[in-house]
Amino acid sequence: MHSSYDVIVVGAGHAGCEAANAAATMGSKVLLITMNMQTIAQMSCNPAMGGVAKGQIVREVDALGGLSGIISDKSMIQFRMLNRSKGPAMWSPRCQSDRNVFAWEWRKALEGNSRIDFWQDTVNEILVKDGKVSGVKTSLGVEFLAGAVVLTNGTFLNGRMFIGEKVFGGGRTAERSATGLTEQLVTLGFESGRMKTGTPPRVDGRSLNYAAMEEQFGDEQPGKFSYMDTPVLTNQRSCWITYTNQEVHEELKTGFDKSPMFTGRIKGLGPRYCPSVEDKINRFADKDRHQIFVEPEGWDTVEVYVNGFSTSLPETVQYNALRKIPGFENVRMFRPGYAVEYDFFPPTQLKPTLETQLVKNLFFAGQINGTTGYEEAACQGLMAGINAHRNVSEEDEFTIKRSEGYIGVLIDDLITKGTEEPYRMFTSRAEYRTLLRQDNADLRLTEKGYKIGLAAEERYQKMVAKKEDVSLLTDAIRAAKVKPEEINNWLAAKSSAPLREKSNLYTLLKRPEIELKDIKELLEILPDMPGVGEEIIEQTVIEIKYEDYLSREKLNAEKLDKWENLSINPSFDYDRLKALSFEGKEKLKRLRPATIGQASRISGVSPSDVSILLVYLGR
The missing domain is CATH 1.10.10.1800 (tRNA uridine 5-carboxymethylaminomethyl modification enzyme MnmG/GidA)
Known part of the structure; x- marks a missing residue:
């Protein structure tokens, strides 16, 4: 056991795994600290990778030299290319994964990297000296020193779980929450907030009547995520589709008076694009049914994930409502769904490298930044790990432009606009999505990954x-x-x-x-x-x-690059520019954009504010 490392990564979810692997592959000595060695790369929610826009992110992570694509290919049980009926910019790979194989393949990969050490413990304090991170302190009182620290705490910071009127501490089922770290970061000057997410019940697949459902097959010629020679599926498991109905909705309504969401016990902001089933029937009262995806959790298990039925209602209400769904009449429930509320830190406090503005060499990645989804977490972890290594090695920062990748869109959105709800990626968020297709991620990004020593x-x-x-x-x-x-x-x-x-x-x-x-x-x-x-x-x-479309988008991207590359000194005194609007000045002072392009995308900074900046900078 060493006492000093180049990079320490806190948390071993999707962000933490990519961060640790990236930094170690590039040459740093890395310590990966996790609360539970048995849940490394746990798929906390649905057993799947990719999807609309998310599949593009996985391919970009792979193109740069990350592992999410390779691990997904090794653990998938079904593959589908979504949106084939639309243009290529919308094609999005998605796979159904074997939950256990996915986690095991990640652990094997990390243990196979000789530069990564592991420590099972909870981090409750960041060590800071002269405005720069110097290490961490764990709940056992052990101190580890490091040149850089990457926090990927997921839903565990002061996590609280809800099932009906029952409330208990935890960041994931059967796992305790992490305390102390939020409070310390707030004393250092960080702003924090609360968000929530949820998960559906898991059920026994042997108790389902699949004849009452629609079978959803994988592609006849299944693809894959990685550009490397990973295995191609020769056998696939089907998923199934069924629907809620008015009986289901009426049964769910009997628990609304005990719903933690409706009674106000949950204060955090939930995901608008992946709402709970009770939220769906409340917000969309005109809909008489909602789609339910019945997803197997692996090759060798009968456990089934009920996608579309996320809920925190009392377990008896959940069970009774499930039994009224076609095909679920005799269902046996393994465990109920629940909601989890947790701390996050508004990402406008970060630099484009995901390093915090307040503490040098301290990085945030994943749900701590207000995002949702394995894929969004993985790409943030990758970028944080890359830049943590480069900071320690005294090398230039590594970033991706909005015109170069969905990863660039995601990070730029976070640090310039922030997020008031769990952020997830959509193709509509990318103004250059015709350029940023899943088929050309390697042509766009592999050379970049190779030059920094990550892509082999x-x-x-x-x-x-x-x-x-x-x-x-x-x-x-x-x-x-x-x-x-x-x-x-x-x-x-x-x-x-x-x-x-x-x-x-x-x-x-x-x-x-x-x-x-x-x-x-x-x-x-x-x-x-x-x-x-x-x-x-x-x-x-x-x-x-x-x-013709691609040429037009490239031309537009090149035009905007002259703004994007026009840098602003981090210590620029905006108070000197009296003509700036009050709101624009306040936002610029708080967010400290690195470039004119970034400044132009900040909510509240008007085109006239940008013009004033350009005039002052002699442009």
Whole structure:
């Protein structure tokens, strides 16, 4: 056991695991402190990774050299590419995971990193010297020194759990809360708040009547998250869909007078986009049913996750309501759903690196920043771990722009706008989402990860080979000419106008009635096309078909970059600028934006305030 480390990571959830692995892989000696070694990388809520916009984040984490994509591929039991009926910018990979395998694969990966040590304990004090973090102190009174500390406390800071009128301390079922740390951080000048989240009951899959539900299969040709050679699913487990009804709603209403949410016992802000079932039937009284996803928790367990039925009503009310859902008439409940309320720290107190503004080399990542979701936590942990290592190594900060990744959008949103509810990512939050697709995350980010020492040589060479193959196929398509007799029968089958003379294949592929799946088929039947895999074909035809849109977005991003890269001194005296609006001045003084671009996105900073700043800076 060492007493001194380069980086200490507090918490071993999705954020903590990525932070510890990133810092250690880049060369830091890391101590990972967790309250329970048996719950490393625990999937506290639903057993799944990815989804709309979240899947893009997992692929970006993988592209940079993180592990979430690799672990997901090793533990998935079903894979689906969501939004295939929409444009490629909306395609989002999602997998159903084996909860136990996911946690075990993460633990194996972390234990396989020789630069990571572990300590089971609770951290209740940050050691600070001369405005800089120097280590931590645990509940056992043990002090560990470090050059940087990353806090990824999840829902455990002063966590309180609610089931009906029952209230007990804890951050997750059967696990105690962490106390003392919030109080100390507040004395250091940090602002804190309260948020809440919830989880549904878990039930015995043997007691369900699946014949009364709709079966939801995985993709016929399942994909994966990682760009590395991870296993591809050959067998999948189905999920199922059923619905609530008026009987279910009436049964739930019998417990409203004991609901901690409706009686005011829960003060924290809950997730608007993932509300509890009682909140749904209260807010959407005109809806006579709500969708329920029945999700298996793994290959070798009968435990089932009832997605869409998050609740903190009394357990008897939960059980009685469940029995009125089609397929659940004879359900046996393993454990009831519950709500958890916990402390968070508004992320406007952070720098773009996720380092706190008040204490040097202290980083926050995950739900402590007011976010929700495994994927949002993982990418924050990755970025915090990278920058904790670089700070200790006296290297430049590492950030990702909004035009470079969803990770950049998420962090910029947090530090400039803050959040008044648990923040989750959506494709609509990204103004450059046509550029930020799940298929090209490696082309966007792997070189960045490689240059900082996180992405391995093998990963980098795979990206280079992919880029060369895409270029080779693009050149072949540009050069190809197709004759009417070669293509007209095929075009007729696609309800596309026939050719009257030899035509350029590149132009032909842009026809709106020719879909991406059609282009793959076409390239396979045409002669003289390079022999490349389906991934290369898909990447190439997306770039060709959406060339005009992509060019426009790149141009817009380049225009805004001149603002984005115009830095503002952290100690800039905004009081000197008398023409600034009162609200704009107060927000700028409090949030201390690093660039003009960041300042322009702060709520309350007007375009005229930005113009005044630009004039003062000589622009």
